[in-house]
Amino acid sequence: MGRQIIKYGLMFTGLVLTQVLVLNHIQFSGFVNPYIYILFVLLLPLSSPRYVVLVMAFLIGITVDIFSNSLGVHAFATVFAAYLRPFVIRLISSREEDMSDYPGLMQTKISWFLKYITIMVVIHHTVLFYLEVFTFSNFLGTLFRMFLSSVFSIFVIILSQLIVFRD
């Protein structure tokens, strides 16, 4: 338990710092911005109680918000994604599968992991981008930005799985 707390504490700090110091400054073709801090919520143990997941999502969201002066936007999107997490997991897992409690790339099947992060990242980014601009005018423009950012985020998440979060 203590080890888990330290591990997730480090993950929280690492992801927030990477997000606000590095990724928030990436300017790839003008407006593509990866948001990978959502990985923290995705990697919480599958057996963790739902209130833990929701509260943790809120905490990391509000922390990123405070750093990027967008109070409430990231928190809302992250809590939304965190609430849907169990449903997404149930949707993509078959009953017989023997699941590891830690849903990392190395611990699960690659196809499962890809499905999992893709759905979750798209949910999170959709809510985030539309709440950020707060309008449905230029719907397609925002959708396009959302799509590009999602692809970028998924790419960075997979990369991070191969390099950092291996155990």
Add this chain to the structure above:
Amino acid sequence: MRSLLRYLIKNYAFLLFLLLEVVSLLFVFNFNKYQRVQYLNSSNQITASVYNSFHSVIKYFALAKVNQSLAEENAKLKSPALPSSQTANTTDSVSSNFIQSNSNYRYISAHVINNSVNKVLNYITLNKGRKDGVKPDMGIVSPEGIVGVVVAVSENYAMGFSVLNKRWGASAKLKKSGYFGPVEWSGGDYQMAKLKEIPFHVEIAVGDTIVTSSYSAVFPEGILIGTVHSFEQPKGESFYQINIKLATDFKSIHYVEVIDNLDKAQLYKLNNLIENGSADN
């Protein structure tokens, strides 16, 4: 009652979810109010010191560029024909002369420790705060032109809107003709903004200079904003669509100055008097 309680316990996750979402939405909708609460933005001590220590590492990579821009500014200041003072004097409006002779501005030099150009709402964090005399509503300028306005301050740091923020627009005018309107950024390209409310009868040309007007207490008159990049006359409207190229390169601002208008309190008081006398602050 008991079944209600059982229902609530069973669905606690949904209720917690609703609660957290409502809290987040309250934050979003009351943005301007909470933003002035210093703990919840990037000017707070913890957040800003993270930015500050990270910046103290990466600032060395920009030193060459910073040196060059400082040297250029030095040269500009030393050269005898000072363009900015000339422009201020050639405008014939009474108010500008008034401001020239009676206002005084104090400049506080600051270092940009965090800045973004790729969001819909971009902010800038500075390493000077209340202790150095920085207060909300002070203008921020760089050697090249205007940068933004201070929104929130903590003891040692300040956070502000940059021009690249839809929630804020600077009061600008065409230097040549003196017609004024707001400069607003509409997202997208960080080098472009729009000048609005310039009527069709005004003659403009590509390359015309746009400077701050004398109508705001935030900036002194005549600080460079940008140049006209392109313009058109949309059918059925009475104002030009003017795209301006911003003078400040927001991707490479390092040193800025915060402008303290020492007469601001007086100006506000007068404005309130004129408006209706029952102004709420």
